[in-house]
Amino acid sequence: MYLVISKKGQKMNKEELHQMLHPMKLIGLGGNQALNEKIANILHIPLLETAVHHFSDGEIAVNIGETVRGCDVFVIQSIQDPVNENFMELEIVCDALHRASAHRINCVVPYLAYSRSDTKTRSREPITAKLVANLLQLTGIDRLITLDLHAEQIQGFYNIPVDHLHAMPLLAHYYLDNGIASVDEDDVVIVSPDHSGTKLARSFGSFFNAPIAIVDQRGARYDDSVHDMIGDVKGKKCIIVDDLIDTGTRIASSTNSVLAAGATKVYVAASHALLSHDAISVLNKLPIEQIVVTDTIKHEKYPDRLVRVSVDQLLARGIDYVYNDRSIHQIFDEQNRIK
Template sequence: MNKEELHQLLHPMKVIGLGGNPALNEKIAAILHQPLIETAVHHFSDGEIQVNIGESVRGCDVFVIQSIQDPVNENFMELEIVLDALQRASAHVINVVVPYLAYSRSDTKTRSREPITAKLVANLLQLTGMDRLITVDLHASQIQGFYNIPVDHLHAIPLLGQYFNAPIAIVDQRGARYDTEVHDMIGDVKDKKCIIIDDLIDTGSRISSSTKSVLAAGAKKVYVAATHALLSKNATEVLNELPIEQIVVTDTIKHKRYPDRMVRISVDQLLARGIDYVYNDRSIHQIFDEQNRLK
């Protein structure tokens, strides 16, 4: 019996999928050939949450998948309660897999009496007994330093990059407003097909402003690529009104309705490989090396 087989015998893998993004949970579990543990999550009329994990996790290496998306605080609290339950149930290792980590944009203090909420989230997760975080395309990479545990920061941008391959130009956007202004371009986009790349699309205002800027600079066609499609407020309507050829995003976040011309690429293989590598003590860096070879 080799080391890997002994580990699997002593500390079997268990996977729990919570309510943030059930479809992605199922796809990841299927790739891993691991059934999701039956986990009963009940929301009471006053907003309180009750959790019951349907089988023993004692001595197991548990991976909890939860996209902390809208409703953000409800999904975050659901995760916290499950982590507490796992700790009390004597899980061997508790790994948290978060395709989208909310509050990542609040990573620094920009004015007086303002919180650093990304740090608060890190503190709360660690206080509940988490041993490792696996996540995708944080808004700011330095958030990894908010955790005193291993953080595996996976990148979905190379998946989007397989759609596109082009030189870079920069839209010079400064300040908080993106909705009406046309900004200066750094780089030549005249008569070219342009791809606007961002880590997330929230209300769509920044994409709208950037689209206007590159078109004003003479671009022939505009494409958009982003990892996380938050699509809050009236983002779907905003994006539908823009002269964009295609919007390419991943499925880190689920919605009932998507903008026209939107293509979704799954991060299921990426996250499943991350989980497999962690469980079997393989270097996550192998994933980055393979992604670099695809560029």
């Protein structure tokens, strides 16, 4: 560690010098203000006063209340419903920061919308996840910090560093801490709602030394019908694992399928709770013991038996590590120690 002498004759290490030359600033936008405030409180850094005004025709105007010249700025915005409005807020603020001579612009996006559109499956279809990456980079951002992307390969759409944090260990820890499942039990099965989620189910199952099963759903659409199961769930406690819950139909289909195959109890773990359309009504009708999600997305109302696990500490640590040039891999190592 190099030492330098300040004007007051005090010795400073490299980290302290960086903090003096490029102080950290936080901006929290309207996607999930509750989570923004939690992160700011953990970091002991107040959110910058940022005025975001929406005109009657839908246009957005932004004004940042204090100077950010030479600062390392972290903009926190969950791109949730209304998706396009929240995305444009992020874009416009990043452009304002670029024009205000911020040293580095870091986007912290707990939920990155359009991640499901990561590949072209039919003729004349867009790859919207790539378009979003292009648009974000056009504003001159330096880094993206996000959480549980729908597909990890989306990181390759960016020509800037992407720190892809994982919330699934937090959800697994919840089940372990509350005695719902443990590494000693042999009656727990982790269920993927389709074939594409097998990798996620296998990773989640490693925290419990549990086998996995797959709902053999085929085709692009989900419904409430019962599907075949790959794997044995008879007499077992099942935890259905997915990266997000949107309308609830995939969870409903999976729940009906595992119960028809003889499962005794059904739990759900998902990173992002979009809860679109009548998802709350759909989930409330299901014989699910508990649904465990994160707080990446804020709603006014939630389904019964739903528990939200906060990702505030995880994101705050990610911000702190990036700002102080520490390896994010340390976070992954610590998460893996609970296995």
